[in-house]
Amino acid sequence: MAGVVGAGLLLSGFAFADTAKEVEKLAKQYGCSGCHAVDKVVAGPPYRVIAKEYKGKPNAKETLVKSILGGSMMKWQAKAKKYKIKIKMAYMPAQHGVNKEKAEKIVDLILKLDTK
Numbered sequence: 001m002a003g004v005v006g007a008g009l010l011l012s013g014f015a016f017a018d019t020a021k022e023v024e025k026l027a028k029q030y031g032c033s034g035c036h037a038v039d040k041v042v043a044g045p046p047y048r049v050i051a052k053e054y055k056g057k058p059n060a061k062e063t064l065v066k067s068i069l070g071g072s073m074m075k076w077q078a079k080a081k082k083y084k085i086k087i088k089m090a091y092m093p094a095q096h097g098v099n100k101e102k103a104e105k106i107v108d109l110i111l112k113l114d115t116k
């Protein structure tokens with residue numbers, strides 16, 4: 001029993017150390033990869049830039065989960081200028097492929113991305 005718990009902790013330790021890979025994996029699984037990657041613009045903002053923008057802000061998680069579930073429009077036009085990136089789409093449609101739990105899971109990981 002103790003062994004099982006130990007292995008679990010070890011595994012979650014790895015996931016934390018390699019957050020970027022974990023985000024890419026979930027994004028692929030959840031159908032986000034067509035528009036997002038961790039470090040480059042696909043159609044929408046890179047996850048690391050999203051992390052930069054929202055890390056430490058109050059309600060960051062709630063805001064992002066809401067955008068994923070309900071869609072987001074024109075929010076990133078000004079932010080893109082700030083980060084000197086070129087977003088290729090003005091809106092993200094509501095992501096019906098994920099529920100609240102999945103959206104929270106990927107947002108937690110996005111906000112954990114190293115932004116230094």
Ligand code: HEC
Pocket residue numbers: 027030031032033034035036043044045050063064067068072073074075076077087088089090091092093095098106
């Ligand atoms: C069809 C393309 C597309 C898909 C698919 C897509 N996104 Fe987006 N996403 C965008 C665009 C474009 C924006 C910028 C929207 C804006 O300017 O308001 C965005 C913005 C975001 C943001 C920032 C929202 C905010 O409030 O600032 C997050 C987080 C995000 N996407 C996560 C995801 C996740 C997770 C998935 C998969 C479940 C996903 N996206 C799928 C295009 C997409």
